[in-house]
Amino acid sequence: MPVLEKIRARFEAEKPFKGLSVAMCIHLEMKTAVLGQTFQAGGAAVAITGSNPLSTQDDVAAALAKSGVNVYAWKGVTPEEHHSNLLHVLSNNPHVLIDDGGELSVTVHTEKKELLGHVLGACEETTTGVHRYRAMEKDGVLKYPVIAVNDAFTKYLFDSQHGTGQSALEGIMRATNLLIAGKTIVVAGYGWVGRGIALRLKGLGANVIVTEVDPVRALEAAMEGYRVMRMKEATRVGDFFVTATGCRDIITREHFAEMKDGAILANAGHFDVEIDVKSLREDAAEVRVARQNVQEYKMKDGKRLYLLAEGRLVNLAAADGHPAEVMDMSFANQALSAEYVVKRKGELQPKVYPVPLGIDKEIARLWLESHNMKIDAITDAQAKYLTSWH
Numbered sequence: 001m002p003v004l005e006k007i008r009a010r011f012e013a014e015k016p017f018k019g020l021s022v023a024m025c026i027h028l029e030m031k032t033a034v035l036g037q038t039f040q041a042g043g044a045a046v047a048i049t050g051s052n053p054l055s056t057q058d059d060v061a062a063a064l065a066k067s068g069v070n071v072y073a074w075k076g077v078t079p080e081e082h083h084s085n086l087l088h089v090l091s092n093n094p095h096v097l098i099d100d101g102g103e104l105s106v107t108v109h110t111e112k113k114e115l116l117g118h119v120l121g122a123c124e125e126t127t128t129g130v131h132r133y134r135a136m137e138k139d140g141v142l143k144y145p146v147i148a149v150n151d152a153f154t155k156y157l158f159d160s161q162h163g164t165g166q167s168a169l170e171g172i173m174r175a176t177n178l179l180i181a182g183k184t185i186v187v188a189g190y191g192w193v194g195r196g197i198a199l200r201l202k203g204l205g206a207n208v209i210v211t212e213v214d215p216v217r218a219l220e221a222a223m224e225g226y227r228v229m230r231m232k233e234a235t236r237v238g239d240f241f242v243t244a245t246g247c248r249d250i251i252t253r254e255h256f257a258e259m260k261d262g263a264i265l266a267n268a269g270h271f272d273v274e275i276d277v278k279s280l281r282e283d284a285a286e287v288r289v290a291r292q293n294v295q296e297y298k299m300k301d302g303k304r305l306y307l308l309a310e311g312r313l314v315n316l317a318a319a320d321g322h323p324a325e326v327m328d329m330s331f332a333n334q335a336l337s338a339e340y341v342v343k344r345k346g347e348l349q350p351k352v353y354p355v356p357l358g359i360d361k362e363i364a365r366l367w368l369e370s371h372n373m374k375i376d377a378i379t380d381a382q383a384k385y386l387t388s389w390h
């Protein structure tokens, strides 16, 4: 992660977080550990918990704890343990929150209100979290500034699209060990995550079907060569289903009933609300673990449906998350956005802010430089041409 490494070297010298506490609720895997250590290098006391019950890598958690981070995370936490871990992280009196799904801030605004006034601001990693923060701003309850890290070009264009595109497939392939080529695979949602997944599936020879609710995105999918249809029709033909909408109830009871024997269900969206696992369990006559991260649901009519990673983020629960090259950019955005919040203490409103364009471009520049890629510079004559109307 050369970009983060450069930032870490500067943080080490400048100590922008000296005397401050950073709380993180984010998938606790290797790349996240590097971000935690970057804050430490900048002088922060760091506390962390995972943002998903299945995405914590216990060896990484142990290594971080050894390096002085307060870690409240292990793989397979129950919902109650997850909640208690959130409260523990917040008991470290954080000044800056690094959130992935908005959970730290929702907890601060509902159960740990004594921290309001103490927290300088938060940085949000994912689309679903940004939706929640915007809803808090709209309802007039948000009490500190939030930087929408997810919306930086150097985040969603690479992490959401290419990172999830690769790692979701890796999760599905590791879990099932089945061939993608020739399969009919339904991708729900053609946003940044969905298009990344669809593109990789197509590259591996799948017949990809896209379901959407947004006509422009559906049109994009159609022009990229995918079949577009409603989930209702797609359920009858799909061999695999991958949800990536950030919305709830994408695959429900009515769809399970129509699916083919052996259909495989996976989710790449942030929360486990896209596939209605509760109904699946209720409608099944028998449930068994077929392979690691694969549950077989034998339905009452004898049909078998296979759910990967309990319907939770398949790329983090059944694989190692995104490759380091993309997390380098995402976490560089986190590190620099957190520094921005601290440096602008008292200047920002309780609103959702974009990552400043200067930070975004600097990360792209550093990444290219780190990978020995050079780009041309615009000349004065070109700059004049582009800004003139004559």
Ligand SMILES: NC(=O)c1ccc[n+]([C@@H]2O[C@H](COP(=O)([O-])OP(=O)(O)OC[C@H]3O[C@@H](n4cnc5c(N)ncnc54)[C@H](O)[C@@H]3O)[C@@H](O)[C@H]2O)c1
Pocket: 126, 127, 128, 129, 156, 159, 160, 164, 188, 189, 190, 191, 192, 193, 194, 211, 212, 213, 214, 217, 244, 245, 246, 247, 250, 268, 269, 270, 271, 313, 314, 315, 316
């Ligand atoms: N697995 C990961 O590592 C990872 C990485 C990045 C983002 N995410 C999560 O993935 C989800 C999607 O993120 P994104 O950045 O692609 O969001 P996005 O907003 O760019 O795309 C979501 C798409 O889903 C469509 N959609 C919404 N409701 C739908 C419905 N009922 N049926 C069909 N389509 C529907 C929307 O129209 C939109 O095009 C979010 O929950 C996000 O937090 C996961």
